[in-house]
Amino acid sequence: MTAGVPVRDRSARLAALRGSPALRMVGKRTLMAVPIVLGASVLTFWVLSLIPGGAAQQLLGPEATAEQLLRWNGGSGSTGPDLCATCSGSAAP
Numbered sequence: 001m002t003a004g005v006p007v008r009d010r011s012a013r014l015a016a017l018r019g020s021p022a023l024r025m026v027g028k029r030t031l032m033a034v035p036i037v038l039g040a041s042v043l044t045f046w047v048l049s050l051i052p053g054g055a056a057q058q059l060l061g062p063e064a065t066a067e068q069l070l071r072w073n074g075g076s077g078s079t080g081p082d083l084c085a086t087c088s089g090s091a092a093p
Contacts, residue, residue, distance in 0.1 A: 017023060051058050056072040064072075 048055050056069050057064060060068055060072060
């Protein structure tokens with residue numbers, strides 16, 4: 001006996017829980033959510049890379065100075081990695 005619960009009772013409860021339709025449904029839904037979240041992330045990244053001038057230019061407006069754009073982009077001066085260049089291996093190191 002462990003903590004007042006017989007071992008047989010605990011294993012029976014675990015077996016019943018494993019066969020639970022609700023638990024199976026939660027597991028299936030969780031597994032189905034993984035590709036959906038990944039697909040939404042890739043789609044969002046791709047759409048943002050299509051914006052002319054970059055996301056910072058669109059958010060700050062056409063009157064934004066180079067200093068404001070540089071500050072918005074984190075001081076690196078880049079608008080972020082290019083998805084196509086990253087996948088093809090031609091991105092600058």
